[in-house]
Amino acid sequence: MASINAHYLKLRSSYLFSEIARRVREFQDAHPDAKLIRLGIGDVTRPLAPAVITAMHAAVDEMARAETFKGYGPETGYEFLLELIARHDYGERGVKVMSDEIFVGDGGKSDSANIQEIFAADCVVAVIDPIYPVYLDSNVMAGRAGAPRDDGRYDRVVYLPCTAENGFEPPLPDRHVDLLYLCFPNNPTGAVLTRAGVKRWVDYARREDAVLLYDAAYEAYIRDPDIPHSIYEVEGARDVAIEFRSFSKTAGFTGTRCAFTVVPKDLMGRDAAGKRVSLNSLWFRRQSTKFNGVPYVIQRAAAAVYTDAGRREVRSAIDFYMENARIIRQGLEAAGLMVYGGENAPYIWVKTPPGLGSWDFFDKLLGQAHVVATPGAGFGPSGEGYIRLTAFGRRAETEEAVERIKTRLTL
Numbered sequence: 001m002a003s004i005n006a007h008y009l010k011l012r013s014s015y016l017f018s019e020i021a022r023r024v025r026e027f028q029d030a031h032p033d034a035k036l037i038r039l040g041i042g043d044v045t046r047p048l049a050p051a052v053i054t055a056m057h058a059a060v061d062e063m064a065r066a067e068t069f070k071g072y073g074p075e076t077g078y079e080f081l082l083e084l085i086a087r088h089d090y091g092e093r094g095v096k097v098m099s100d101e102i103f104v105g106d107g108g109k110s111d112s113a114n115i116q117e118i119f120a121a122d123c124v125v126a127v128i129d130p131i132y133p134v135y136l137d138s139n140v141m142a143g144r145a146g147a148p149r150d151d152g153r154y155d156r157v158v159y160l161p162c163t164a165e166n167g168f169e170p171p172l173p174d175r176h177v178d179l180l181y182l183c184f185p186n187n188p189t190g191a192v193l194t195r196a197g198v199k200r201w202v203d204y205a206r207r208e209d210a211v212l213l214y215d216a217a218y219e220a221y222i223r224d225p226d227i228p229h230s231i232y233e234v235e236g237a238r239d240v241a242i243e244f245r246s247f248s249k250t251a252g253f254t255g256t257r258c259a260f261t262v263v264p265k266d267l268m269g270r271d272a273a274g275k276r277v278s279l280n281s282l283w284f285r286r287q288s289t290k291f292n293g294v295p296y297v298i299q300r301a302a303a304a305v306y307t308d309a310g311r312r313e314v315r316s317a318i319d320f321y322m323e324n325a326r327i328i329r330q331g332l333e334a335a336g337l338m339v340y341g342g343e344n345a346p347y348i349w350v351k352t353p354p355g356l357g358s359w360d361f362f363d364k365l366l367g368q369a370h371v372v373a374t375p376g377a378g379f380g381p382s383g384e385g386y387i388r389l390t391a392f393g394r395r396a397e398t399e400e401a402v403e404r405i406k407t408r409l410t411l
Contacts, residue, residue, distance in 0.1 A: 076104060
């Protein structure tokens with residue numbers, strides 16, 4: 001009988017969204033006539049942009065002809081998409097990123113989970129808390145987290161609490177760390193970092209010779225012109241940061257699957273002997289070994305996001321979701337709840353009423369308003385006492401959910 005990877009046994013009993021699905025399924029079985037409105041998982045509801053659909057149709061037609069058929073493509077992405085990403089996502093913001101520093105993948109979740117493979121097992125990991133569970137769970141699986149503790153933490157992980165008391169801006173670690181996961185605009189709190197706030201982290205990483213793993217999947221939702229969209233807008237970041245981006249929430253590709261990761265050539269690690277090693281070359285080696293690339297049809301669809309029509313249509317969808325965020329935020333404030341986020345991100349972070357924990361309030365929303373939220377405790381110990389709502393729902397359902405909370409919920 002084969003031995004298992006024992007680190008998997010250290011994972012918490014259920015992945016957050018699987019547990020939500022279980023509770024919702026049980027409630028629906030017991031109340032089959034209840035009409036649920038799901039504002040929990042951050043899945044988009046608007047259809048793909050017309051420009052994207054047109055590009056996909058054209059690419060499918062290419063695959064139907066021998067002279068334009070594509071087989072295996074480059075593992076890091078087709079040059080036509082890499083050049084567009086470099087020009088529009090970075091060049092237009094005054095940031096220089098070369099096409100061979102960009103790696104097209106099938107999702108920010110995959111890349112942010114897999115990136116840890118190129119680092120040593122004894123690296124010290126820090127995560128902001130609360131945070132997207134994949135960052136932590138992937139390091140638990142790799143053996144970096146240590147043993148689970150009774151307080152919901154792991155004994156080898158450095159936790160950086162983000163709470164209302166510190167404005168949801170994590171403190172710098174009080175010790176050396178090697179890998180530091182940041183996500184801004186933040187999932188789940190909806191918080192953002194100012195340029196000075198980003199620089200503080202870049203300066204820390206440079207002092208400590210650490211690597212910042214910066215998830216900017218929601219940068220397209222930033223409305224404040226003073227908030228940076230990329231960590232590379234801050235001087236020195238190319239020496240210390242890997243950035244993750246995704247078309248999932250920007251262009252509705254949650255079911256289409258396309259993202260990209262930037263690993264600058266300036267960014268180095270060290271081998272056991274202390275010799276400097278290019279992290280760009282290691283990630284290339286990992287991807288070329290384990291990944292055959294995003295399909296040609298999908299990459300053509302992603303390229304259409306950068307056309308004039310595609311940019312207008314994608315911006316329209318983002319504006320739609322941000323209007324949902326405004327509706328939720330203002331509606332819940334009117335209901336007497338304390339609300340954060342929803343201004344530069346599609347997530348609304350809601351303080352639970354006194355005496356109710358995250359899962360308690362989840363059950364109350366489900367049972368009384370028939371609204372599905374995400375318990376904040378599932379994002380980390382500092383998420384206890386909050387729930388997350390998503391602005392990615394349909395307009396009528398979003399409005400109805402707010403109305404139900406205002407009229408049905410007993411606070």
